[in-house]
Amino acid sequence: MTTTNTAEISPRDRILEAAEELFARRGFAAVGISEIAESVGMSKSSLFHHFRTKAQLYAATVDRVLAEVDLELTRTLARGGSAADRLDRWIEVLIDLMARTPAHARLLLRSLFEEDEISNVLPEQQEADEKLQRIIQHANNVLRDGMAQGELRVANIPHTIQTLIGIIVYHFASGEFGDELIGRSIFHSDEVKRRKREIKAFLHHGLVIERGL
Amino acid sequence: MTTTNTAEISPRDRILEAAEELFARRGFAAVGISEIAESVGMSKSSLFHHFRTKAQLYAATVDRVLAEVDLELTRTLARGGSAADRLDRWIEVLIDLMARTPAHARLLLRSLFEEDEISNVLPEQQEADEKLQRIIQHANNVLRDGMAQGELRVANIPHTIQTLIGIIVYHFASGEFGDELIGRSIFHSDEVKRRKREIKAFLHHGLVIERGL
């Protein structure tokens, strides 16, 4: 507690956090720079000192989220285990991460389905793309191994990845609609646990009961 | 073929079609009124002759999509059959509709996960909400019946609905990302058929193979 406290969060990170919250909720176009600056507690011009353009700020925000997702997935998959175990952990880690940081889920979904929100020649955008590729590659490897080992039913891998994204990411990005449908916050800890159980039951048993067995 | 040809599409519908295409691709905030007007081939002021505000135009666009979804689902479910059959048709109709009109999928996903894009007191918005409720209610009924009849595994119904939305709507809304992941257009007819097969296999068998059976 001397004169200046440099142990605090850097202004750059404070901007990134505020930007993530706003971009996640309303998207790139609907959020103004001045609004982000106000939320951080600085002037618009100060914000432009840390990020050259709005597009660069957005790309950096997305990159930051994807970096965290990639890091956690890489870490958990490095522990090895059977393909079924690794798939379990891939799902578990992704759910925990999005349940912990709701804005991540929405920004992740946006980065998947929004088209060219930004110019796509920014270095931050390219780095984010590479991280997304790695995240998908993780799923790809686990599914390939599991099917080769006979632990997983043989299915089309890209479609299976889309299914996993839809089941996990969409759910935690569904906001008010999800809350209304479920009946309480989709981020309530009991509801997150229930989501895990439901997903695992789906993966293990499907939904339709086979007749004539 | 007399003097005037009134059998053409009304200007209102031409606007709605152009607006859907643009709103679906880039969202409410990123699309300007003048851009829509230009796409229709009329001036901005003419557009405001047919719709009072941008928000009203957006609400009407969403309402139009939900009306079509609701209509087709109501129609196919009215044909009756076992719960498993009706679930099959619910899925099939939804997939066919979105494969036929890609913009529908993206606008539907936006209407689910985008928060208060518009003021929410517009009558068009409330009508759209009611249609969405009916669509969900259809799924609710089918799932409840199926579980009661022992045709479907007993699961949490709201979570199961989220899963179905994620599997179907997200996939067809995933745009460029989906195309890249799958390797060709997700709307290619072969790929749509494959999606149906994959979803049905998932519903019937899950993904993980149970050991020790």
Place this chain on the structure above:
DNA sequence: ACATTATTCGACCGATCGGTCGGTCGATGA
């Protein structure tokens, strides 16, 4: 002590935003 660097800011810019207004035009009906 000084120079350097990082951080912040107010004032300002051209462009575009959603929306309004007054009025033109052609078709319709009496």
Place this chain on the structure above:
DNA sequence: TCATCGACCGACCGATCGGTCGAATAATGT
């Protein structure tokens, strides 16, 4: 023939957009 009406448009409005610039201030290294 004349009044009405829906469709359409150009000109314009205040507000906000993303972004620039020059200067003031605070922190740091020497």
